[in-house]
Amino acid sequence: MTARDEQEKMPVRFDERWCKGCNICVAYCPKGVLAKGTRVPSIANPTACSRCKLCEILCPDYAVTVSDEKEGKQ
Amino acid sequence: MTARDEQEKMPVRFDERWCKGCNICVAYCPKGVLAKGTRVPSIANPTACSRCKLCEILCPDYAVTVSDEKEGKQ
Amino acid sequence: MSDLVKKYLRTEKMPHIWCPGCGHGTVLGAVIRAIDAVGLDKNKVCIVSGIGCASRAPGYMDFDTLHTTHGRALAFATGIKLAKPELNVIVLTGDGDLAAIGGNHFIHAARRNIGITTICFNNSIYGMTSGQFSPMTPKGHLATTAPYGNIDRDFDLCDLARAAGATYVARSTAFHARQLSDLIAKGMRHDGFAFIEAVTQCPTYYGRKNKIGDAIAMLNWMKERAIPVKAAERLSREELKNRITTGELYRVEEPEYSKEYDRMVAEVMAKEESR
Amino acid sequence: MSDLVKKYLRTEKMPHIWCPGCGHGTVLGAVIRAIDAVGLDKNKVCIVSGIGCASRAPGYMDFDTLHTTHGRALAFATGIKLAKPELNVIVLTGDGDLAAIGGNHFIHAARRNIGITTICFNNSIYGMTSGQFSPMTPKGHLATTAPYGNIDRDFDLCDLARAAGATYVARSTAFHARQLSDLIAKGMRHDGFAFIEAVTQCPTYYGRKNKIGDAIAMLNWMKERAIPVKAAERLSREELKNRITTGELYRVEEPEYSKEYDRMVAEVMAKEESR
Amino acid sequence: MKRAQLMQGNEAVAYGAIAAGCRFFAGYPITPSTEVAEIMAELLPRHGGKFIQMEDEIASMAAVIGASLTGAKSMTATSGPGFSLKQENLGFAALTEVPCVVVNVQRGGPSTGLPTSPAQADVMQARWGTHGDHPIVALTPSSVRECFDLTIEAFNISEELRVPVILLLDEVIGHMREKVVLPEGGQVELVERPRPTVGPEEYRPYDDRSGDVPPMADFGSGYRWHVTGLMHDATGFPVGPGKVTEALIRRVTGKVDSRVEELNIYEEENLDDAEIAVVAYGSTARTALRAARQAREQGLKVGVLRLMTIWPFPDHLIKRVADQTKRIIVSEMNLGQLVREVERAAGGRAKVEHLGRVDGELITPDQILAVIKEA
Amino acid sequence: MKRAQLMQGNEAVAYGAIAAGCRFFAGYPITPSTEVAEIMAELLPRHGGKFIQMEDEIASMAAVIGASLTGAKSMTATSGPGFSLKQENLGFAALTEVPCVVVNVQRGGPSTGLPTSPAQADVMQARWGTHGDHPIVALTPSSVRECFDLTIEAFNISEELRVPVILLLDEVIGHMREKVVLPEGGQVELVERPRPTVGPEEYRPYDDRSGDVPPMADFGSGYRWHVTGLMHDATGFPVGPGKVTEALIRRVTGKVDSRVEELNIYEEENLDDAEIAVVAYGSTARTALRAARQAREQGLKVGVLRLMTIWPFPDHLIKRVADQTKRIIVSEMNLGQLVREVERAAGGRAKVEHLGRVDGELITPDQILAVIKEA
Amino acid sequence: MQRFEIRLSGSGGQGLITGGIILAEAAAVYDDINAIQSQSYGPEQRGGASKSDVVISNGEIDYPKVTRPDVLLAMTQESCDKYAPGLKPGGLLILDSTYVSKVPTLDARVVEFPISQAAREAGREIVANIVALGVVAGLTGIVTREALEKAVLDRVPRGTEELNRRALARGYELAESVQG
Amino acid sequence: MQRFEIRLSGSGGQGLITGGIILAEAAAVYDDINAIQSQSYGPEQRGGASKSDVVISNGEIDYPKVTRPDVLLAMTQESCDKYAPGLKPGGLLILDSTYVSKVPTLDARVVEFPISQAAREAGREIVANIVALGVVAGLTGIVTREALEKAVLDRVPRGTEELNRRALARGYELAESVQG
Ligand SMILES: Cc1ncc(C[n+]2csc(CCOP(=O)(O)OP(=O)(O)O)c2C)c(N)n1
Ligand SMILES: Cc1ncc(C[n+]2csc(CCOP(=O)(O)OP(=O)(O)O)c2C)c(N)n1
Ligand code: SF4
Ligand code: SF4
Ligand code: SF4
Ligand code: SF4
Ligand code: SF4
Ligand code: SF4
Ligand SMILES: [Mg+2]
Ligand SMILES: [Mg+2]
Numbered sequence A, B: 001m002t003a004r005d006e007q008e009k010m011p012v013r014f015d016e017r018w019c020k021g022c023n024i025c026v027a028y029c030p031k032g033v034l035a036k037g038t039r040v041p042s043i044a045n046p047t048a049c050s051r052c053k054l055c056e057i058l059c060p061d062y063a064v065t066v067s068d069e070k071e072g073k074q
Numbered sequence C, D: 001m002s003d004l005v006k007k008y009l010r011t012e013k014m015p016h017i018w019c020p021g022c023g024h025g026t027v028l029g030a031v032i033r034a035i036d037a038v039g040l041d042k043n044k045v046c047i048v049s050g051i052g053c054a055s056r057a058p059g060y061m062d063f064d065t066l067h068t069t070h071g072r073a074l075a076f077a078t079g080i081k082l083a084k085p086e087l088n089v090i091v092l093t094g095d096g097d098l099a100a101i102g103g104n105h106f107i108h109a110a111r112r113n114i115g116i117t118t119i120c121f122n123n124s125i126y127g128m129t130s131g132q133f134s135p136m137t138p139k140g141h142l143a144t145t146a147p148y149g150n151i152d153r154d155f156d157l158c159d160l161a162r163a164a165g166a167t168y169v170a171r172s173t174a175f176h177a178r179q180l181s182d183l184i185a186k187g188m189r190h191d192g193f194a195f196i197e198a199v200t201q202c203p204t205y206y207g208r209k210n211k212i213g214d215a216i217a218m219l220n221w222m223k224e225r226a227i228p229v230k231a232a233e234r235l236s237r238e239e240l241k242n243r244i245t246t247g248e249l250y251r252v253e254e255p256e257y258s259k260e261y262d263r264m265v266a267e268v269m270a271k272e273e274s275r
Numbered sequence E, F: 001m002k003r004a005q006l007m008q009g010n011e012a013v014a015y016g017a018i019a020a021g022c023r024f025f026a027g028y029p030i031t032p033s034t035e036v037a038e039i040m041a042e043l044l045p046r047h048g049g050k051f052i053q054m055e056d057e058i059a060s061m062a063a064v065i066g067a068s069l070t071g072a073k074s075m076t077a078t079s080g081p082g083f084s085l086k087q088e089n090l091g092f093a094a095l096t097e098v099p100c101v102v103v104n105v106q107r108g109g110p111s112t113g114l115p116t117s118p119a120q121a122d123v124m125q126a127r128w129g130t131h132g133d134h135p136i137v138a139l140t141p142s143s144v145r146e147c148f149d150l151t152i153e154a155f156n157i158s159e160e161l162r163v164p165v166i167l168l169l170d171e172v173i174g175h176m177r178e179k180v181v182l183p184e185g186g187q188v189e190l191v192e193r194p195r196p197t198v199g200p201e202e203y204r205p206y207d208d209r210s211g212d213v214p215p216m217a218d219f220g221s222g223y224r225w226h227v228t229g230l231m232h233d234a235t236g237f238p239v240g241p242g243k244v245t246e247a248l249i250r251r252v253t254g255k256v257d258s259r260v261e262e263l264n265i266y267e268e269e270n271l272d273d274a275e276i277a278v279v280a281y282g283s284t285a286r287t288a289l290r291a292a293r294q295a296r297e298q299g300l301k302v303g304v305l306r307l308m309t310i311w312p313f314p315d316h317l318i319k320r321v322a323d324q325t326k327r328i329i330v331s332e333m334n335l336g337q338l339v340r341e342v343e344r345a346a347g348g349r350a351k352v353e354h355l356g357r358v359d360g361e362l363i364t365p366d367q368i369l370a371v372i373k374e375a
Numbered sequence G, H: 001m002q003r004f005e006i007r008l009s010g011s012g013g014q015g016l017i018t019g020g021i022i023l024a025e026a027a028a029v030y031d032d033i034n035a036i037q038s039q040s041y042g043p044e045q046r047g048g049a050s051k052s053d054v055v056i057s058n059g060e061i062d063y064p065k066v067t068r069p070d071v072l073l074a075m076t077q078e079s080c081d082k083y084a085p086g087l088k089p090g091g092l093l094i095l096d097s098t099y100v101s102k103v104p105t106l107d108a109r110v111v112e113f114p115i116s117q118a119a120r121e122a123g124r125e126i127v128a129n130i131v132a133l134g135v136v137a138g139l140t141g142i143v144t145r146e147a148l149e150k151a152v153l154d155r156v157p158r159g160t161e162e163l164n165r166r167a168l169a170r171g172y173e174l175a176e177s178v179q180g
Helices: A003-010 A022-029 A054-058 A069-073 B004-009 B024-028 B056-060 B068-071 C002-008 C024-038 C054-060 C073-083 C094-100 C103-112 C157-164 C177-189 C202-209 C215-225 C229-233 C258-274 D004-007 D022-037 D055-058 D073-083 D094-102 D103-112 D157-164 D177-189 D203-209 D216-223 D257-273 E009-020 E034-048 E057-069 E079-094 E123-128 E144-161 E169-173 E243-257 E282-297 E313-324 E336-346 E365-374 F009-020 F034-047 F058-070 F079-096 F123-128 F144-161 F171-175 F243-257 F283-297 F315-324 F338-346 F365-374 G016-030 G078-084 G114-120 G127-142 G145-153 G161-179 H016-030 H076-084 H113-124 H123-138 H144-154 H162-179
Strands: A012-014 A063-064 B012-014 B064-066 C044-048 C064-067 C086-092 C117-120 C167-174 C194-199 C226-228 C244-251 D045-049 D066-067 D087-095 D116-122 D168-173 D194-199 D226-228 D244-251 E004-008 E024-029 E050-053 E074-079 E100-108 E114-118 E137-139 E164-170 E179-183 E226-228 E266-269 E278-279 E302-308 E309-311 E327-332 E351-356 F004-008 F022-026 F052-053 F073-078 F100-108 F112-119 F136-139 F163-170 F177-181 F226-228 F266-269 F278-281 F300-308 F307-312 F327-332 F350-355 G004-011 G034-039 G047-059 G071-074 G091-096 G108-113 H003-012 H032-040 H048-057 H071-074 H091-096 H107-112
Touching: A003 C215, A022 A054, A022 D216, A054 A063, A054 D022, A054 D177, A063 D244, B012 D103, B024 B056, B024 C215, B056 B064, B056 C177, C002 C024, C024 C054, C024 C086, C024 C117, C024 C177, C044 C054, C044 E123, C054 C064, C054 C086, C054 C117, C054 F177, C054 F226, C064 C073, C064 F058, C073 C094, C073 C103, C073 C117, C073 C258, C073 F022, C073 F052, C086 F112, C094 C103, C094 C117, C094 C157, C094 F022, C094 H016, C103 C117, C103 C157, C103 D103, C103 F058, C157 C167, C157 C194, C157 C244, C167 C177, C177 C194, C177 C244, C177 E365, C194 F079, C202 C215, C215 C226, C215 G047, C226 C229, C226 F243, C229 C244, C258 D004, C258 F034, D004 D022, D022 D055, D022 D087, D022 D116, D022 D177, D045 D055, D045 D073, D055 D066, D055 D087, D066 D073, D066 E057, D066 E137, D073 D087, D073 D094, D073 D103, D073 D116, D073 D257, D073 E024, D073 E050, D073 E057, D087 D094, D094 D103, D094 D116, D094 D157, D103 D116, D103 D157, D116 D177, D157 D168, D157 D194, D157 D244, D168 D177, D177 D194, D177 D244, D177 F022, D194 F307, D203 D216, D216 D226, E004 E009, E004 G016, E004 G161, E009 E024, E009 E034, E009 E074, E009 E100, E009 E144, E009 E164, E009 E169, E009 F338, E024 E034, E024 E057, E034 E074, E034 E169, E050 E266, E057 E074, E057 E079, E074 E079, E074 E144, E079 E100, E079 E123, E079 E164, E079 E243, E079 F079, E100 E144, E100 E169, E114 E169, E114 H162, E123 E137, E123 E164, E123 E309, E123 E336, E123 F123, E137 E144, E137 F307, E144 E164, E144 E169, E144 E179, E164 E169, E164 E282, E169 E282, E169 G034, E169 H162, E179 G016, E226 G004, E226 G108, E266 F283, E266 G114, E278 E313, E282 E302, E282 E327, E302 E313, E313 E327, E313 E336, E313 H123, E327 E336, E327 E365, E336 E351, E336 F338, E351 E365, F004 F009, F004 H016, F009 F022, F009 F034, F009 F073, F009 F100, F009 F144, F009 F163, F009 F171, F022 F058, F034 F171, F058 F073, F058 F079, F073 F079, F073 F144, F079 F100, F079 F243, F100 F144, F100 F171, F112 F171, F123 F136, F123 F338, F136 F144, F144 F163, F144 F171, F144 F177, F163 F171, F171 H032, F177 F283, F177 H016, F278 F283, F278 F315, F278 F365, F278 G016, F283 F300, F283 F327, F283 F365, F300 F315, F315 F327, F315 F338, F327 F338, F327 F365, F338 F350, F350 F365, G004 G016, G004 G078, G004 G127, G004 G161, G016 G047, G016 G127, G016 G145, G071 G127, G078 G091, G091 G114, G091 G127, G108 G161, G114 G127, G114 G161, G127 G145, G127 G161, H003 H076, H003 H123, H016 H032, H016 H048, H016 H123, H048 H076, H071 H076, H071 H123, H091 H123, H107 H162, H113 H123, H113 H162, H123 H144, H144 H162
Parallel strands: C044 C064, C044 C086, C064 F226, C086 C117, C117 C194, C167 C194, C226 C244, D045 D066, D045 D087, D066 E226, D087 D116, D116 D194, D168 D194, D226 D244, E024 E050, E024 E074, E074 E100, E100 E164, E137 E164, E278 E302, E278 E327, E327 E351, F022 F052, F022 F073, F073 F100, F100 F163, F136 F163, F278 F300, F278 F327, F327 F350, G004 G071, G071 G091, G091 G108, H003 H071, H071 H091, H091 H107
Antiparallel strands: A012 A063, B012 B064, C167 C244, D168 D244, E004 E179, E100 E114, E137 E309, E179 G034, E266 E302, F004 F177, F100 F112, F136 F307, F177 H032, F266 F300, G004 G047, G034 G047, H003 H048, H032 H048
16 A cells, blocks of 8 residues: 555545644544644544544634545545 | 782793793693793693692703792792 | 702803704703702713714703713713713713714723713704714604615614613603603612613604604603503513613613722732732 | 635635634634535625734635725625625624724614624634733733733623624534534524624633633633523523523514615605606 | 706715716715715615615715725715714725715814814815825815716716725805706716726736726626735735835825826916916815906906815926916915915925915905905 | 833833823724833833723723823824824814823824834824814834833923824834833923813813913813813803804914924934935934935935924924025835925925835835935 | 895794795796805704895806895894894895884895785795795896796795795785885 | 844744844843844734844944844744845854754855754753854854843743753853854
8 A cells, every 4th residue: 555545545634734733623533533743633543533524624724624434435 | 919929929930031932841731830822831820830840840941940839838 | 940950050051052842951951950869069070972962961061061072972981980980970972972973982881881871862863963864763764864764773772781781771751851860860879881861852853854743742752652661571572662661771780990990900009019 | 624615715825824723714614614505606795804813814715805994894894785785795803893993883784684694703802913802801801901800891792783683693612613604604594684703712812811721722611611592591690601602592584774775765766656 | 857956065966976877875964064965865766876874984984985896886975073084994995996985075173163164174184184105086176066077077086096086075165055057967978997807817906017097896796806905916915015015005196196187177267477376276266266356357467276176286287377476375264284285386486375264254355355465 | 220121112102101190091902002002001000090991092082082181191002093093083182172192103004004014104194184273293203212202292292282292103113122221200301281270260261361271170170161172262162153263273273383493303413514414203214314324424415304393394494404405305104295394394495305115114224325326 | 237145134933044045046047147045054043043145146156155245134133133234335125124123224225024924914924035035036136026936936835836926926016115 | 342233033933032132131231232123023923934133232223123134043944045145245144053954155154053952952942042142142242141141031931040041051152162
């Protein structure tokens, strides 16, 4: 599996240009999927993600995108 | 009885300089004491006056003064 | 009255400029009876107004009197009250002055609960400028700027005052002049922002434009529409339309603004000293 | 979200100027989700704001957008709506912009029941000017102009809106972003003046000054304090102190202002013709 | 149909506005301008336009700008105190280049002053009342017919240059009733703001490449552009200090300043051989005409320069008059306002004198005659 | 005790106000003036004074006037947009002769403009921003120490003449931190408004018989007088058009105009033999000094006239300088404001040139040097 | 005819503002000559002496205000006292003898008519202003009778046309009584 | 010493505004010479390159702004790239090698120190601004060490005095390392 494949398999994607590192997404992910990172949060526990999109909705910087379940499973 | 005496016996006095002839006092006197006059209202029925002071309180021009009962009876 | 008139009014300025039958004079009478009832020291009363027929009232009153710019009376009054809290600051204002251009100062003075007694001479019109509609002109009524009938809704000024933070709110009319002066007196005794709406008549413009008739007819109109607050509580919203609910509508005790300032200063100084 | 972001935001202007953790971004997200949910035509939406951090939002939104003067958004918006009623006019404003300098336009827009959806980004502070207290800063809290604790009381903005005449009133928070966008969407569908208070966080000034902590701590604070309107109805005034009542707080159907204007014109023209 | 009418200046402004295509009016009543609002309230609903009475003058100015952004020609009317309140948003219109017409019927100031008496003491305020360097045009009618004509002119200039235009009446002109014959609908030449000829994709709302007055799209017409009172670039979005900002300020002011000659409407009488020129505008210009005519009858070489555009100020006219004459008398109902500009422009070439009056009455011909005969 | 401090201009204004006896401040935050309010909020409670943040600038100006009527020396501070909003009530203070100080820290305009960048483009607005003829004084400090000193001066003038005084900073002066040594409390000379010497019975609040600045009683001290923004007579009550009104306007404006020489604070450097004079104020005056000094080093006869009072405008100074020099360069961060006055006052006696800058940056010495060397 | 200045004065309720407007309209609209009408506004207008000024000319009217009226109509004593001194020397002073008893002495032709009384006789005192217009026009010929009658009928409330026509005729009659 | 211009630049969080104020206070308050500090305000200051300018002179300071700094401190690459071109020819460029890797070529004396690294070693990276002040003062002698130390201790939060003293000393050491 290439790195790119791996990234695509991830349930959430971060936009490094927009993320300001507030860690709101990390704090409020109900499944503990995310963890503080250096520039943007990291995905500590990708399989736990329920695709609830709370991270996406709460992110003040539109820097998180949760992929649709279907898309994620492909 | 001089004219002055007579006037003093009146329960209400009008100030001609201030009265603007709106006839509010006439309309709301509960005892029908007052009547429309030429420049100021006239006192049509002085003895009926109950000294309720409504005319005085409603007059927008402070042109009516109701004498105190005592004073009036002197 | 004549004693009170002599005591509290600048009689040398009379007769006043108000039209025959204008209710403003009656409301001003209620104000001075309230001042007398409360027993305020004439040298410690300051009357502030904006611009409008109603706002000409202070010129006839024998106190420190301030006739400001249109709508700003409460903002000037706030400066006076905070700078010299021992003064009894009374604002006399019109429905245009207070509710149109002055609306922001109204809600903020109420919010701060600053100790100012505000009496709004509400004649539902801009009298001074000859009869344009105000925020208190009922929908459908006529005015020079509403030649086809006003499409604006009007405020419930008392409810607005309460929602903004006023701690004493009352309403009466020029017809109920005795009740009115009692409610004003209560407002003056209240420690905080007190608002009294005095419904009154402008026969010259509002009455004439809307064919209500002369001052007497307008007073009758108030008499018929008025309903004491207790009785109003039993009526539905629909039934209360076009009625004038009178009496003390709201009252709570909360710290007055200039006193809060003093409290804050005392705390600061205490901390400084205890350092 | 990213699809909606691309569809409704001017992504080339990103990242936006708001600080890390500032809740304004979250609230703006809720606004665009509501616009999408209601299905508004992008070419028929006009976003208007005043001045402040919150008021920078329109610059990021791909509609006709108008960034006006401080406090005046609703007055500009009123001109737009009346001149072109087919536009969906949305006002995005801050608590300072709307409730301080803009208070008068707020109550009058509500009074007229003009069809404008107003969303107040309430962070209880003047963010743009670096942390002075606003009319929504709770009493006792700190701000650069309240170094010893604020002595001003704050407004209940929703109650004020209702008392002024708003026909749809709701409140939610940045934390409750889903509920928030639902309530905004309802407001957009409402025909009349719709007001939505969005409680949000300014970690940079309000959070720091008051030692509430970072954005996350502030969101927690909202979460803890929020109480749905149904639950709030069972609590006393005292118990509701420091709580944030959320949900649809008020709603009635009354004729919208620009429609009333059209009705008036139709009547006038009908009369003319029947002459 | 009656052709001649007796009409107030304020009425003529309202009729002029309708004739100019004005379809939105927002105002707040104030003496002595209120008739403008009252007549607009009557006319607009019958002409497919909108009238609204706002909560104050600030809101009125704001609503007018908002309406103009949708494409409607828009106007407000006020007097001194209200004019002071409109200043902040007037500056917004100037910088964002939103066309609008602001009528100020001058009364006695400062403050509440003399609400029902004439003055011409808002002349400098009309130019400098808002903060920052900004463009403005101000017109001063002297008759009821001119109220009508200059209102149309005000809209035309405002639309053509995307600049706020002040119509500066005084109480005499606003309130007096005068015989007037108004032109038929078709006889009036109207100007519309430049609108974009390109599609939304290419539209840059503050692009100066096509000239110093960029085309303006109506809100709601699909262009989705941004308007801000911050300094902005050609696309309309905020910029900080620097060249773009400088270019913006210079363009928005320059579009008026560079057209000073074409914007300056004036009338001169008997200046050719005059030794004394009376410079005046508004109602006092009528006094000046009478005084100068009387002076001529008495054999004195007096002429009149009557300004209908006072801002941008016509330096070139004054320079010419200063070269031609020995004395310039500026007669205005204030303590010396436009005279400062005349003095500046004259640059010592002629003696500049001021005849002011501030008691709330119109300057009389006798007053001017007395000054003429003084030196 | 540390004698020297590093302090912002805005801070120095606040400390100056306290030293001047200011005990009331009402304001509304706006960049770049906010520090004045913030420091007053800190200082006033500890000095027995009152601070209030009002709902807007209109209310702030109103509250300041109200407080001053009770006898408290009062101040507000703002920047461009807020200054525009204060104009109506500023005119009220001018006509009712209520002392007060208004600080305007100038930023880039018009409209919201460049909120954090310097400009000097509210100079004409400071004079003409409110409607009607009215008196005004405006001071322009060039250093942090001068912020302190001129704030005291502003209060002193305001109290002495019962006139609003504008303290016109620019963002450079307001925000820069400079070394400053402030005088001790006792070293500052303070002026109080004239207060009545007669009892309430005889008191006539606008009586000019004792001079052109009538005594003013504190509200609440038993005088029970009337204040109105309408034209009024000696007793303070409204009058209509006529002589009384005229006398009032002439007195309230005349009390400032007649004192132009004593009110004009300025500094000149190397003007004696100068062929070129640079006229400047505020931060650009510092640029001018540097440029002129550099020019001198290069053997050019350049001097500087630095104005600390710009209103009333010192015609007499300019006339003198115009007679002495060949060229006057007016250097200001705007498109040409005070230069109009210089041109007018110079009356053709010297060539008047303008060096403006409107990109949001301070004019540099090189720019002035370049103009000096041009002709 | 050259510039001609007329001042109609009386008290607030006597309809003289309307009177001035009608006179100016008669000239401007129906006689097609120039006319300007002006009045004072403001609270003072509510009580006391009120005036309505008209300038009529078949040339251009430059200065719009009345300074020294050629004709002064005074319908109350107060207005007579206040404005009579301003009358042009040799001018015409028309007094309503119903209300004016003290006739001032001045360099003018003074004529007195019971104008309000005549109005009452014509039907209602409220048309005294129209009677007055008839008198003024009758004595001066400043506007044609035809024009004035049209102007009057334009302005008066529907249903009162006859009354006003009568009043106007009464005015002309009064005027003729001195001229004839 | 004559007019001397110093620009401290870096990113928002590095404390350089405070650094400039401390430097100016050292000069003004403790060395009793003249000093002016200025900075840019506004939203742009929130992110990106930030700068704090100081002018020091024992004569009068007329023009208050830094135009061509004698010394430029750059603590990030972005600020180095942005401000280095403005340095006075022959001036001194001080780089924090912890963050600046691309050294510009220009007519200047360029010195590099691991300033932020040194701050970490002294206790916490947050005192990098104080280390930098030590470096600047050590290299230029523009303020005395005594004055600078006092100015630093005036401004820093209580309880961090030792840390800051250490940081300042570290800065001087670094400076000496090139001079010695
Ligand atoms: C800034 C400003 N705008 C408008 C006016 C004109 N104006 C004077 S009084 C008034 C309305 C007064 O109405 P209200 O307060 O109801 O008083 P009323 O005359 O009815 O008693 C208006 C619009 C003004 N003086 N100042
Ligand atoms: C007339 C005027 N007064 C003051 C300001 C300064 N100012 C800009 S934004 C602001 C407050 C903003 O507060 P808020 O609306 O709550 O927005 P936030 O920044 O908190 O999102 C102030 C006072 C201004 N720009 N214009
Ligand atoms: S919430 Fe958004 S901005 Fe904050 S850390 Fe997560 S992705 Fe970054
Ligand atoms: S979608 Fe939900 S579960 Fe998945 S990362 Fe986001 S918040 Fe966590
Ligand atoms: S109520 Fe007063 S003003 Fe009216 S008629 Fe009676 S006395 Fe006269
Ligand atoms: S006192 Fe009462 S009863 Fe007597 S006249 Fe007056 S209203 Fe009538
Ligand atoms: S116009 Fe109306 S409000 Fe004004 S004085 Fe006359 S009646 Fe009273
Ligand atoms: S200052 Fe506060 S409100 Fe403004 S962007 Fe930063 S966090 Fe948000
Ligand atoms: Mg009213
Ligand atoms: Mg806020």
